[in-house]
Amino acid sequence: MKKTYLLTPGPTPVPEVVLASFARPLIHHRTPEFQKLFEEVKSALKRFFQTENDVMILASTGTGAMDAVVSNLFSPGDTVLTLNAGKFGERWTEICRAYQANVIEIVVKPGDTISIEQVRIAVKANPTLKAILFQASETSTGVVLPTREICELARTHGLVSICDAITACGVFSLPMDAWGIDVMITGSQKALMLPPGLSFVALSERAWKLEESSRNPHFYFDLRKEKNASAKNQTAWTPATSLIQGLSESLKLIEAEGYEELYARHERLARATRAGVDAIKLKRLGLDCPSPAVTAVWVPKEIVDGKKIVKTLRDRYGIAIAGGQNGLEGKIFRLSHFGYCSEFDVVTALSGLELVLNELGYSVKFGTAVGAALEVFHQATVV
Numbered sequence: 001m002k003k004t005y006l007l008t009p010g011p012t013p014v015p016e017v018v019l020a021s022f023a024r025p026l027i028h029h030r031t032p033e034f035q036k037l038f039e040e041v042k043s044a045l046k047r048f049f050q051t052e053n054d055v056m057i058l059a060s061t062g063t064g065a066m067d068a069v070v071s072n073l074f075s076p077g078d079t080v081l082t083l084n085a086g087k088f089g090e091r092w093t094e095i096c097r098a099y100q101a102n103v104i105e106i107v108v109k110p111g112d113t114i115s116i117e118q119v120r121i122a123v124k125a126n127p128t129l130k131a132i133l134f135q136a137s138e139t140s141t142g143v144v145l146p147t148r149e150i151c152e153l154a155r156t157h158g159l160v161s162i163c164d165a166i167t168a169c170g171v172f173s174l175p176m177d178a179w180g181i182d183v184m185i186t187g188s189q190k191a192l193m194l195p196p197g198l199s200f201v202a203l204s205e206r207a208w209k210l211e212e213s214s215r216n217p218h219f220y221f222d223l224r225k226e227k228n229a230s231a232k233n234q235t236a237w238t239p240a241t242s243l244i245q246g247l248s249e250s251l252k253l254i255e256a257e258g259y260e261e262l263y264a265r266h267e268r269l270a271r272a273t274r275a276g277v278d279a280i281k282l283k284r285l286g287l288d289c290p291s292p293a294v295t296a297v298w299v300p301k302e303i304v305d306g307k308k309i310v311k312t313l314r315d316r317y318g319i320a321i322a323g324g325q326n327g328l329e330g331k332i333f334r335l336s337h338f339g340y341c342s343e344f345d346v347v348t349a350l351s352g353l354e355l356v357l358n359e360l361g362y363s364v365k366f367g368t369a370v371g372a373a374l375e376v377f378h379q380a381t382v383v
């Protein structure tokens, strides 16, 4: 018997009440029963996005919503700026190129964020830009980008800001309307604590204006069709009804906790994880701008095959954490701490890590990382 722990930045663990909802008999989607469910979910999603805009629900993973935004807003030859701080920023570039946009890309090295100054310079140098596409939280390296400043800058220059908030929305406060985020995207298997299969996208008035002039081909992902269907509490095509039932449960859990405590918990778990990693003298990526969603850590030089950390945690202890992607494979590992996660998920990850590091030749005094994390949790109760 091996008990398993899912501590990856997507999919994240799914709460029991959400899992149980998948066992309910299916409902048909063109019924008053579904419309009522959809209406409730729709208004809760507006609070989740902190927006008055409609939040559309697509039957796809997060990348589907990214694709939909590019295919619905732009035309071949449009110039766009993508901010590439890692694998997901690179994905914006790839999608825009697939739709024949003229892509200006800012690329930084792993673990670095992109400063507002870098963005300002690129915007000034490219007067034909239409939009800036970026990640609020770059999951592949565990860094945040300056979302608020990027959106302000975009507005000043008449550009549309497009934010992949897939490990940001519902992790930390990202007020779409207050910060003037024109397009915001998230996915089901991240902070919404659901299985993969749904993506969510909201557009501002400015973004809809851009959509009107778009000449890119698209069919299945037609955001205007979705918006019109949503007005009738429907989706354009058959919705992933079971996932939407589960979504209703997860949004209830989130609202029962309250947004303030939700964000505070993620911040607390992130601080404890960082304290634990620092205490055992491992080096983190993104020291100046760590994401509250995930902590990325360099594999110490004492461990030659870095992939063994992830593999041993999984095979010996049943703990799933994430490794590095693309060029970072075997060089980093990532500890996730958002969604259906508590203090003891952090403790589980850090204690497993202490065991595995010792096994693989990086010596740690047992309890050091765990002790540092517990200290953070204790201090949080004292205040």
Ligand SMILES: *Cc1c(COP(=O)(O)O)cnc(C)c1O
Pocket (backbone or CB within 6 Å): 010, 061, 062, 063, 064, 088, 135, 137, 138, 139, 164, 165, 166, 167, 187, 196
């Ligand atoms: C998970 C994730 C995505 C979406 O990936 P899918 O595999 O399509 O769900 C996109 N951007 C970020 C920042 C992510 O963390």
